[in-house]
Amino acid sequence: MASRFGTVLVGGGSGFIGSALSKVLRTAGYDVITVSRKPGVWQITWEDLASDGLPDNCVAVVSLAGQNILDPRRRWTPGFKQNVWASRVNTTKSLADAIQNTKTPPEVFATISGVGYYKPCQETEYTENSSGGDHDFLAELCRKWESAGNLPPELPVRRVIVRSGVVLGRHGGMIQQMFWPFYLGFGGPISSGTQYLPWIHLDDIVGIFFHAISNGHVSGILNGVAPQVITNSDFTKAFSRAMWRPAIIPVPKFALNLAFDKERAVIMTEGQKVVPKRTLEVGYKYKYPDIQSACKNLARLIYVDQM
Numbered sequence: 001m002a003s004r005f006g007t008v009l010v011g012g013g014s015g016f017i018g019s020a021l022s023k024v025l026r027t028a029g030y031d032v033i034t035v036s037r038k039p040g041v042w043q044i045t046w047e048d049l050a051s052d053g054l055p056d057n058c059v060a061v062v063s064l065a066g067q068n069i070l071d072p073r074r075r076w077t078p079g080f081k082q083n084v085w086a087s088r089v090n091t092t093k094s095l096a097d098a099i100q101n102t103k104t105p106p107e108v109f110a111t112i113s114g115v116g117y118y119k120p121c122q123e124t125e126y127t128e129n130s131s132g133g134d135h136d137f138l139a140e141l142c143r144k145w146e147s148a149g150n151l152p153p154e155l156p157v158r159r160v161i162v163r164s165g166v167v168l169g170r171h172g173g174m175i176q177q178m179f180w181p182f183y184l185g186f187g188g189p190i191s192s193g194t195q196y197l198p199w200i201h202l203d204d205i206v207g208i209f210f211h212a213i214s215n216g217h218v219s220g221i222l223n224g225v226a227p228q229v230i231t232n233s234d235f236t237k238a239f240s241r242a243m244w245r246p247a248i249i250p251v252p253k254f255a256l257n258l259a260f261d262k263e264r265a266v267i268m269t270e271g272q273k274v275v276p277k278r279t280l281e282v283g284y285k286y287k288y289p290d291i292q293s294a295c296k297n298l299a300r301l302i303y304v305d306q307m
């Protein structure tokens with residue numbers, strides 16, 4: 001039986017953010033179909049999408065696919081960079097093509113991008129209106145990723161782009177990698193710790209996408225960051241305090257440059273001061289607006305998802 005609210009198609013719906021968003025959408029009464037590299041239940045492949053188009057009664061399309069950039073097992077080779085690029089730009093383009101080829105377009109097309117769009121800087125405060133997208137590989141990727149989702153203006157589809165900061169959740173991303181080192185007392189700041197850390201709790205990045213899908217007035221670019229601007233050192237203090245552990249062993253910049261290559265290590269060694277001006281203006285209410293409440297939630301040893 002078709003759901004009351006219709007179907008949401010989520011590219012990358014099997015991932016860290018996508019699976020959390022799918023759970024919230026299903027709880028709210030939507031059907032959710034994932035687009036994946038593998039077939040499965042409530043799942044279609046990218047090839048199925050290209051041949052069969054959007055599913056029936058598709059009210060929203062979301063783009064959340066992407067090869068993990070900070071996979072420590074993968075060297076930053078031209079081949080891997082191509083993978084990182086294509087897994088974002090081509091998947092978003094495939095979703096946009098499917099929307100253009102359907103007779104019954106969805107109400108909204110929401111895609112993720114990153115705050116890497118903005119040039120790392122200690123002085124400038126970036127809002128959604130700030131310029132960027134051209135200073136390095138990751139910025140250019142964000143710009144191309146965003147424009148891959150462009151639709152002809154005559155199509156009656158709301159277009160939303162969420163420029164996300166580092167997503168903090170227990171079952172993926174940065175926290176999953178650092179939970180046990182911090183728990184065992186080996187945590188510490190990255191480099192000097194003075195670089196900004198644009199961040200957001202998983203529940204809030206999911207909340208922003210849900211807000212965009214379910215509210216007809218939301219469109220345009222939204223910064224997917226928490227309202228509280230912090231540095232890496234602020235995060236280290238908040239997370240170690242929430243765990244009742246010391247965190248005094250710094251991770252040197254040169255070690256990260258060596259392990260990850262400088263071009264992608266910038267995600268950790270440098271940062272941008274990003275504020276969610278439009279996100280607040282469109283009425284999104286944060287569950288975790290400050291790093292203390294987010295870390296208190298994330299530091300518990302036994303973690304049960306509350307969404």
Ligand SMILES: NC(=O)c1ccc[n+]([C@@H]2O[C@H](COP(=O)([O-])OP(=O)(O)OC[C@H]3O[C@@H](n4cnc5c(N)ncnc54)[C@H](OP(=O)(O)O)[C@@H]3O)[C@@H](O)[C@H]2O)c1
Nearest residue numbers: 012014015016017036037064065066067087164166167173
């Ligand atoms: N997590 C963060 O802190 C953060 C911050 C800013 C932006 N983002 C962006 O948000 C998106 C989702 O993040 P996430 O943390 O949820 O990612 P994730 O869990 O690492 O991956 C999301 C999904 O992308 C698909 N995927 C992986 N490699 C692929 C490839 N080579 N080609 C096609 N699809 C591929 C996978 O789906 P299948 O295996 O089912 O194909 C995977 O489940 C990513 O594009 C990421 O760059 C994330």
